[in-house]
Amino acid sequence: AQSVTQLGSHVSVSEGALVLLRCNYSSSVPPYLFWYVQYPNQGLQLLLKYTTGATLVKGINGFEAEFKKSETSFHLTKPSAHMSDAAEYFCAVTYSGSARQLTFGSGTQLTVLP
Amino acid sequence: KAGVTQTPRYLIKTRGQQVTLSCSPISGHRSVSWYQQTPGQGLQFLFEYFSETQRNKGNFPGRFSGRQFSNSRSEMNVSTLELGDSALYLCASRSLGGDYGYTFGSGTRLTVV
Numbered sequence: 318a319q320s321v322t323q324l325g326s327h328v329s330v331s332e333g334a335l336v337l338l339r340c341n342y343s344s345s346v347p348p349y350l351f352w353y354v355q356y357p358n359q360g361l362q363l364l365l366k367y368t369t370g371a372t373l374v375k376g377i378n379g380f381e382a383e384f385k386k387s388e389t390s391f392h393l394t395k396p397s398a399h400m401s402d403a404a405e406y407f408c409a410v411t412y413s414g415s416a417r418q419l420t421f422g423s424g425t426q427l428t429v430l431p
Numbered sequence: 432k433a434g435v436t437q438t439p440r441y442l443i444k445t446r447g448q449q450v451t452l453s454c455s456p457i458s459g460h461r462s463v464s465w466y467q468q469t470p471g472q473g474l475q476f477l478f479e480y481f482s483e484t485q486r487n488k489g490n491f492p493g494r495f496s497g498r499q500f501s502n503s504r505s506e507m508n509v510s511t512l513e514l515g516d517s518a519l520y521l522c523a524s525r526s527l528g529g530d531y532g533y534t535f536g537s538g539t540r541l542t543v544v
Contacts, residue, residue: 351533360435360521361535407474418464418487419523419533421474 319344319410323422331430336395338425340382340408343389350391351409351419352382361407367391378402403429433458435524435536443542449510452539456503456524463505464533465497468519477520480505481527512543 324339342348349368353361365376372384382393391408408422436455444450456463465477476489480499497507503524509516519540523533 353535358540360437360537361523363532363534366532409474418476418479418489419466419474420476421466423473 319348319412319420321408321410321420321422323406323408323425325425326423327426327428329428329430330398332400333397336380336393336398336402336427338393338406338408338427340391340393340422341389342391342408342410344410344412346412346414348410348412349417350382350384351411352376352380352391352393353407353409355405355407355424357404364393364406398427398429400429400431403427435522435534437520437522437536437539439539440537441540441542443544444512446512446514446543448512449508450512450541451506451508452520452522452541454505454507454522454524454536456505456522457526457534460524460526460534461503462525462527463499463503464523464525465505465507466521466523467491468521468538469517474521477507509541514543517541517543 320343322341351366352364364380365374367374367384375381380395405424405426407424409419411417411419438453462481464479468474479487483499494510499505519538521538522536525533
C-alpha cells in the first residue's frame with residue numbers, strides 16, 4: 318500500500334520569499350512521485366515528476382523538488398514566491414505496475430502575501 | 432495538441448437521478464482514469480480503463496461505473512445520485528511506456544440537490 322502525507326494544510330509566504338511545501342510518502346516499492354497545482358475551479362496541472370534518475374527534479378514556473386529516499390520525502394520548493402503561485406498543491410505517488418493509480422496527499426493551500 | 436476534454440463542465444442533478452460524464456483523452460493516450468474530489472475526502476481514485484477494459488477500481492459503490500470506447504473516449508455513470516456525490520470529477524489520461532505522465536482535464540462539477 319502507498320500513502321502520502323502533506324504537512325501543513327495551509328502555508329503563507331510573503332512575495333519574494335522561499336516556498337517550501339512538504340511531502341512524505343510511504344511505499345513498499347520504488348515510488349514515482351508527482352506534484353500538481355490546482356487553481357480555483359480548474360483541474361490539476363503537473364508541476365514536476367520523479368520516476369528514475371536524477372533526484373533533483375526541476376519543473377515549471379521555477380519549482381523544483383528533491384527525492385530523498387532515506388527521508389521518504391519529496392518536498393517542493395521555489396526560491397522566490399510570486400502572487401500567481403497562490404493555489405492548492407498536491408503531492409501524489411504511484412509505482413511501476415500494470416495498474417498505476419495515483420494516491421494523493423490532502424493538499425496544501427499556498428497563500429502569497431504582498 | 433489538445434488536452435484532456437471533459438464535458439459538461441457543470442451539472443446540477445436531483446437526488447435519485449443518474450448522470451453520465453464524458454472524457455476525451457489526449458490523442459494517442461489509451462489509458463483513462465477517473466478521480467473524485469471533495470472537500471472532505473480529497474482526491475480519490477475511481478477507476479482506470481485501458482483498451483476498453485477496466486484495469487483497476489477504487490473503493491466506491493457499484494452505483495459508480497464507467498466504460499471506454501474504441502477511440503479511447505471514456506464515460507462514467509453514477510446512478511441513484513446521493514447528496515454526497517456532489518464533487519468535482521476529474522479525468523486523467525496517459526500514454527503507456529516510460530513517461531508516467533498523467534494529464535488531467537478541467538473536471539466536471541456535479542451538484543446533487
